Amino acid sequence: MFKAEIKSDTLKGLVNIISTLVDEAKFNVGEDGVNLKAVDPAHVAMVDLTIGKGAFESYSATGTEMGIDLDKMKEMLKLAGSGDVIDMEQDESQGRLIIKVGNITRRMNLVDTAGMNDPKVPQLSLPVNVDVAISELQRGMKAAESVSDHIALSADEEAFELFCEGDTDTVSLRLDRTKLAGLSASSKVKSLFPLDYFSNLVKAVPAETIVKISLGNDYPVKLSFSFADGNCVVGYLLAPRIEND
């Protein structure tokens, strides 16, 4: 059983993040909130997302799972203004989710979750943590996109740097300690990543979010952030691209 109301802005943030990786996703519903784990088809990135009960305007649920087509959800979100509240209710007998925006009701078939297994989230020990405003990363990715298809993220005790090298030009975003919300680095680390994955996620993060970037050497990056007053918690892992020397 699942019946809840949620602000359209919160739901939009969630759907945008998940849909950078998958078109359909399995939501694990519990009494205290919803969890989702998803891996993209190429197994390059993973998202682990928790939507606490407090993220909803009202929430009433018992353990269930729902497979949702995210494009249909986006169509409904387009009907909602930024102050609107969206009403959702699972119709278990019909295998449907009933979504209401204003006077509009959409009854959408849920997707079969039989083949959708929750990926196992690896526990990584990453030596460097950087807290950075998403607006800085968004501008950095916009600059990098015209230059290359991969980016290097590096950090040391002094600064965090996003670096991108093309055939003729280079682009860098360098933020020293004073321009960061936090920096904890015991050593110098650097890893290379596919630009498109990183960029798609960065664009999907809600405005004014502070993102924690956890980095190692030629190792996956983890991006952690929360929104909706801390009630939506996101962990995003991206595999490195190994440099050939």
Place this chain on the structure above:
Amino acid sequence: MFKAEIKSDTLKGLVNIISTLVDEAKFNVGEDGVNLKAVDPAHVAMVDLTIGKGAFESYSATGTEMGIDLDKMKEMLKLAGSGDVIDMEQDESQGRLIIKVGNITRRMNLVDTAGMNDPKVPQLSLPVNVDVAISELQRGMKAAESVSDHIALSADEEAFELFCEGDTDTVSLRLDRTKLAGLSASSKVKSLFPLDYFSNLVKAVPAETIVKISLGNDYPVKLSFSFADGNCVVGYLLAPRIEND
């Protein structure tokens, strides 16, 4: 003879509505205003539109008719801001319409009206009338478009409903008596319509208009509304799509 000034917003509303059905239209000009009747090429919908003298800032005309290419009119309207007044004058000797926006003058050839006969507007007796805010219909059509290519309109004593059924999902807009500007229904009626025609008209209706929807059972729908302080009066008829059972 025809010489008139009209607010760009009013003319834009008129042109948007007519161009949902035809690219060129014959305007019947009289001393007290202008009338236009047009049917789309597939003979599915018809518009009957009266532009009273009061819709114009100034108006001076004797009986004449003008065939107008609506795309050209739209090009001129793009030059006008929302407060601008558009000046129009028929040049009978040259078969042209002279349109002025600010310091710009366009002299456009009128279209030959020889083959453009006024369709006969059928007198329908429709048992149900619903008065609804266009914003509700606009949101409803936006939701319906992703689901199907036809819609059902129905009403009874309690409510008006727009319903749309796709392969996996349904969308409905249900407005009960309290959410309508008016409802007069002696029986329950329902008819099915092609979504694209209905949607194109709904999008063309000026904001904040109340539309009267007159309905029957498997029968055409009539949409009636006015704008520009009641000086532009529109009747729009759409043929039903008969359900095969």
Place this chain on the structure above:
Amino acid sequence: MFKAEIKSDTLKGLVNIISTLVDEAKFNVGEDGVNLKAVDPAHVAMVDLTIGKGAFESYSATGTEMGIDLDKMKEMLKLAGSGDVIDMEQDESQGRLIIKVGNITRRMNLVDTAGMNDPKVPQLSLPVNVDVAISELQRGMKAAESVSDHIALSADEEAFELFCEGDTDTVSLRLDRTKLAGLSASSKVKSLFPLDYFSNLVKAVPAETIVKISLGNDYPVKLSFSFADGNCVVGYLLAPRIEND
């Protein structure tokens, strides 16, 4: 040596104007500012542009020249808000230009200027001068574009006129003395020009600029204007299209 800071709006205006003619351009840098002369590949139009030292927030340079890919410059400008200051510095040892917007640094290869000779700017004696607000020309070009691919510019003691004749329609923008910022005409002149060149330049001129149009009979037109408090001075010459009778 070249090291300077400039407001993003000023640089945007400059790049927009130059890129109506060429994709790459040679900037001649001197102690008191920068000059650029460029001709489009078809040799139909020429721009002669001077960016005085005062157009910059800070400026320090000795004689040098830099070949710049304007598309790359536009990419950097997209990162800047309208109040932002852009920092530029030539890296002579690497043959690069280092551009900074906020915390982003792009190091871009300069283009080889070996084959880029400064065109010789012809001295024309044009009998008629018209000073006109760019907004009027912009609206005029918007109206003309749908009608033809060439425009006639004419002027006499009374008025300036932009006229455009298509197969069925004509468009004119007529500005009499009272609607112009200035008009000095001892005789009646008229010349025909390719619409696309004229239109592209007109769209690139910063808002609220007064443009001086210097005209002759079947002769090139010269457009002169300045922006950034008179510190950016532009002369633009466009060859006439000769009418075949």
